[in-house]
Amino acid sequence: MSSKATQQPLGLRIVIYAFIGIWLMMAAFPFLWTLWGSFKVELDFFSITNWKDALFGPRTEATYGSSLTGAGYEGAWIQEEFWRAVLNTFIVCFFVVCTSLTIGTLGGYALSRSGFKYTFWLLIIALIFRAMPPITLVSGYLLPFFEWNLWGILPTSIIVLVAINQPFTLWMLHSFFQKIPKELDESAKVDGCTQFQAFRHVIIPVMWPGVITTGLFSFLLAYNDFAVTAMLLSKENQTMVPKIASFLGTTQTEGNVMFAVAAVVSATVPLFILVMFFQRQIVSGLTAGAVKG
Amino acid sequence: MKHKTFFWFFLPTALAMLLFIAFPIISVVIQSLFTPHEAVLLTVENCGPFGCTTETSIDQEATAALKLAEPLGRFAGLSIYLDRGHLAVNEVAALWSGRESLGGFFDGLKNLPFYRAMYFTLTYTFVVTPLLIVLGFAIAVGVNSLHRHLKGLVIFFSLLPMIVTPLIGSLILFWMIDSRGVLGSAIQFLADDPDLSLKASTALTWITLMVYGVWHSAPFAFVVFYAGLQTLPQDTLESAMIDGASRWQQIRYVVIPHLMPLVTFVALIQLMDNFRVFEPIVGFNAEAHATSLSWIIFNDLGGETRLLSSAAATSVLTIIGVAILLSPVLVRTWRDFNAKT
Numbered sequence: 001m002s003s004k005a006t007q008q009p010l011g012l013r014i015v016i017y018a019f020i021g022i023w024l025m026m027a028a029f030p031f032l033w034t035l036w037g038s039f040k041v042e043l044d045f046f047s048i049t050n051w052k053d054a055l056f057g058p059r060t061e062a063t064y065g066s067s068l069t070g071a072g073y074e075g076a077w078i079q080e081e082f083w084r085a086v087l088n089t090f091i092v093c094f095f096v097v098c099t100s101l102t103i104g105t106l107g108g109y110a111l112s113r114s115g116f117k118y119t120f121w122l123l124i125i126a127l128i129f130r131a132m133p134p135i136t137l138v139s140g141y142l143l144p145f146f147e148w149n150l151w152g153i154l155p156t157s158i159i160v161l162v163a164i165n166q167p168f169t170l171w172m173l174h175s176f177f178q179k180i181p182k183e184l185d186e187s188a189k190v191d192g193c194t195q196f197q198a199f200r201h202v203i204i205p206v207m208w209p210g211v212i213t214t215g216l217f218s219f220l221l222a223y224n225d226f227a228v229t230a231m232l233l234s235k236e237n238q239t240m241v242p243k244i245a246s247f248l249g250t251t252q253t254e255g256n257v258m259f260a261v262a263a264v265v266s267a268t269v270p271l272f273i274l275v276m277f278f279q280r281q282i283v284s285g286l287t288a289g290a291v292k293g
Numbered sequence: 294m295k296h297k298t299f300f301w302f303f304l305p306t307a308l309a310m311l312l313f314i315a316f317p318i319i320s321v322v323i324q325s326l327f328t329p330h331e332a333v334l335l336t337v338e339n340c341g342p343f344g345c346t347t348e349t350s351i352d353q354e355a356t357a358a359l360k361l362a363e364p365l366g367r368f369a370g371l372s373i374y375l376d377r378g379h380l381a382v383n384e385v386a387a388l389w390s391g392r393e394s395l396g397g398f399f400d401g402l403k404n405l406p407f408y409r410a411m412y413f414t415l416t417y418t419f420v421v422t423p424l425l426i427v428l429g430f431a432i433a434v435g436v437n438s439l440h441r442h443l444k445g446l447v448i449f450f451s452l453l454p455m456i457v458t459p460l461i462g463s464l465i466l467f468w469m470i471d472s473r474g475v476l477g478s479a480i481q482f483l484a485d486d487p488d489l490s491l492k493a494s495t496a497l498t499w500i501t502l503m504v505y506g507v508w509h510s511a512p513f514a515f516v517v518f519y520a521g522l523q524t525l526p527q528d529t530l531e532s533a534m535i536d537g538a539s540r541w542q543q544i545r546y547v548v549i550p551h552l553m554p555l556v557t558f559v560a561l562i563q564l565m566d567n568f569r570v571f572e573p574i575v576g577f578n579a580e581a582h583a584t585s586l587s588w589i590i591f592n593d594l595g596g597e598t599r600l601l602s603s604a605a606a607t608s609v610l611t612i613i614g615v616a617i618l619l620s621p622v623l624v625r626t627w628r629d630f631n632a633k634t
Contacts, residue, residue, distance in 0.1 A: 012540070016435045016439075019431065019432075019435050020435045020436060020439065020447060023432055023435075023451070024447060024450050024451075026454075026508060027451050027453055027454050027508075027512070028450040028453060030462075030465045030466055030469055031453060031457075031465065033469065033475060034465045034468065034469075037468075045468075045474075046468070046471060046474060047473060048473050051475050051478045051479070054475060102305075103305035103309060104306060106302045106305060106306065107302065107303050107306030107307070109302060110294065110298075110299045110302030110303045111303070113294045114294040114299045115294075116296070116299075120630060122303070122307075124623070124626065127619075128619065128623075129310060129314045129315075130565070131565045131615050131618075131619050132314065132318070132612065132615060133568070133569035133571070133586075133587050133611060133615070134569075135569070135571060135590050135591055135594075136318075136321065136587075136590060136608035136609075136611050136612055137313070137314060137317045137318070138590075138594065139321055139324070139590055139593075139594055139601060139604040139608045140316070140317030140319075140320040140321040140324065140608070141313075141317055141320075142594065142599065142601060143324060143364060143365070143601055144320065147364060159309070159313065160313055162309060162313075163309040163310055163312065163313030163314055164313070164314070166306050166309050166310050166314075167310065167314075195298045195302075196302075199302075220456065223458065224458040224459065226458070226460050226571075226572050226575075227571065227587070227591065230591075230595075231591075231594055241458055241460050241461070244464070245575060248464075248578075261468065264461050264464055267458065267461055268457055268458075268461060271456050271457055271458070272453075274456070275449060275452050275453065275456055276449065279445070279448060279452065282452060282456070282516075283448065283452075283516055283519075283520065286513060286517060286520075287517055287521075
C-alpha cells in the first residue's frame with residue numbers, strides 16, 4: 001500500500017491525523033483527567049475559580065501539604081468499605097465466567113455439530129433473549145425471590161447473570177466452534193471416543209483462544225452490570241457498580257464527591273489492564289459474530 | 294450428532310435460559326395483570342354514654358394473611374396497562390377530543406410518564422445509532438490509513454469508552470460537564486455565559502445524553518468496520534483507481550458496498566442496545582429531563598414501595614417494543630432460512 005498511486009496528498013494526511021487526534025482526545029482525555037483529579041480535594045477538582053486548580057491543586061497543597069492526596073481513596077476504601085464491594089465483584093465475576101463458560105461450551109458445541117433444523121430455532125430464540133433488556137426480567141424475579149428467601153445473596157445474582165449471559169455466550173462460541181473442522185471430532189470418534197470424550201480431549205484443546213475471548217466478554221458483562229446487581233443484592237452484598245451508585249445518593253449531600261471519584265477510578269483500573277493485555281482477543285471477539293454476516 | 298447426545302449437551306444452558314429468562318417473562322406477564330391488595334379495613338363501633346362513634350382502622354393481621362395467601366395480589370385484568378402511568382387511555386382520549394392542534398396534542402402527550410419515556414427512548418435510539426455508525430466508519434477509515442506502529446495504540450485508547458462500565462463512563466463525563474468541571478467551564482467560556490449549565494435545560498440534557506451514547510458505542514462500530522476493512526478486496530480497489538476513481542469515489546463505490554453487511558449488523562445490535570438506554574440517565578442524574586422505559590421500570594422497582602405490578606406492565610410494553618424493533622430481522626432470517634431449504 002505504499003505505491004505512488006495510493007500515497008495520500010499532504011492536505012488529506014493532515015486532516016486524517018487531526019481527526020484521529022481529536023478522537024483520541026475524546027476517548028482518552030476523560031479517563032486521564034479523572035485519574036489525575038481523583039488525587040485532589042473536591043474544591044480543586046470542582047473548582048469555581050479556575051479550571052487549572054484541578055491540574056496543580058493549590059487547595060490540596062494547602063490542606064495536605066502536597067499537591068496529590070490519597071484522601072479520596074482512603075475515604076472510599078476504608079471509611080465507606082469499598083473493598084467489600086470489590087471483593088464481591090470479583091467473586092461474582094469469577095463464578096459467572098466459570099459457570100457460563102462450562103455450560104456455554106457444551107451448548108455451543110452441540111449447536112455447531114448438530115445439523116438438525118431445531119438448532120436454527122434455538123439460535124433464533126437465543127437472539128430474541130439477547131435483545132431483552134435485563135431490567136425487564138428483573139421485575140419477574142423479585143416476587144419469587146422474596147417468596148423463597150433467595151433475594152439479596154451473591155449466588156442468586158451469579159446464577160441470574162449466568163443465564164442472562166448465556167444467549168450471547170452461545171452465539172459467540174457457536175461461531176468459534178463452526179471454524180473448527182468437523183473431521184477432527186469424527187476422526188476422534190472413529191478412534192473410539194464418545195462424543196463427550198471427543199469434545200473434552202480433542203476440541204477443547206484447540207478451542208482455547210475462542211474460550212478465552214468468550215470468557216472475557218462474560219467477565220465484562222458481569223463486571224459492568226448495574227440493573228441486575230442493583231436490584232437483586234442487599235446492601236451488604238453490593239458489588240462495585242451499585243455501590244458507586246449508592247455513594248452518589250449519600251455523598252453528594254456530605255460533600256464527599258471525591259469518595260465516588262476515587263471509587264470510579266478504582267473500578268476502571270481493572271478494565272484498563274484487561275484492555276491492555278487482551279486487546280487482540282477483544283477485537284477478534286467483537287468481529288467474530290460480524291464477519292460471518 | 295444424535296438427538297439424545299444433543300439433548301444432554303444442551304440441557305444445562307437450556308435449563309438456565311428457561312428458568313431465568315423464559316419463566317421470568319411469563320411471570321412478568323402474569324404479574325402485570327394483578328394489582329396489590331387493598332388493606333383490609335376494620336370498622337369498630339364504640340358506644341359510650343355520649344352516643345356511638347365508628348372508627349375505621351387497618352386490620353394488619355388480616356392484610357398480612359391476605360398477602361400471604363395470594364402474593365400476586367388481586368386480579369386486575371388490563372387495568373394497569375390502561376392507567377395513567379402506562380398507556381393512559383383516558384388521558385389520551387381527553388387530550389385528543391380537547392386538542393386545538395396536532396402539536397398541542399403531542400405536547401400534552403409528553404406530560405404523561407409513559408409517552409415521555411417512549412419519546413426519549415425512541416429519539417435516543419434513532420439519533421444515536423446512525424451517528425455512531427458514521428463516526429465509527431470515519432475512525433475506521435482514518436485508522437486504517439495510519440502507520441502500523443500507531444494503529445495498536447489508537448485501537449487501545451479507542452476501546453476504552455466502550456469497555457468501561459456505562460454507569461462509570463457516564464459519571465466521569467458528568468463530573469467533567471459539571472458547571473465547575475473542566476468541560477463545563479470550557480463551554481461557559483465558549484458560550485460567554487457564566488451561568489450556563491448543561492444540566493438545567495431539557496434540550497441540553499438530551500444532547501449530552503446522546504453525545505455520551507455516541508461516545509460509548511462508536512468504538513464498537515469502529516472495531517467491526519476496521520476488521521471489515523482488512524478484508525477489502527484490493528483488486529477491486531485497484532481497478533477502480535485505474536478507471537480514474539477519486540478517493541471519495543473509491544470509498545463511495547468500493548468500500549461502503551463491501552462494508553454494507555457489517556453496517557446492518559452494527560445497526561441491529563445498536564438498535565437493541567440503545568433501546569434499553571438506562572445507566573446514563575442514572576449517571577447523568579437526568580431523570581428530571583429525560584426518562585427511558587428501562588428507567589421507569591428501575592424506578593418502580595427501587596424505593597421503599599416496590600411497585601411490582603406497575604414495573605411488570607412497563608416491562609411487558611418494553612418487550613413488545615423490542616419485538617417490534619427486532620421483527621424485520623426475524624422476518625429476513627426466516628425468509629433466508631426458507632430460501633435455503
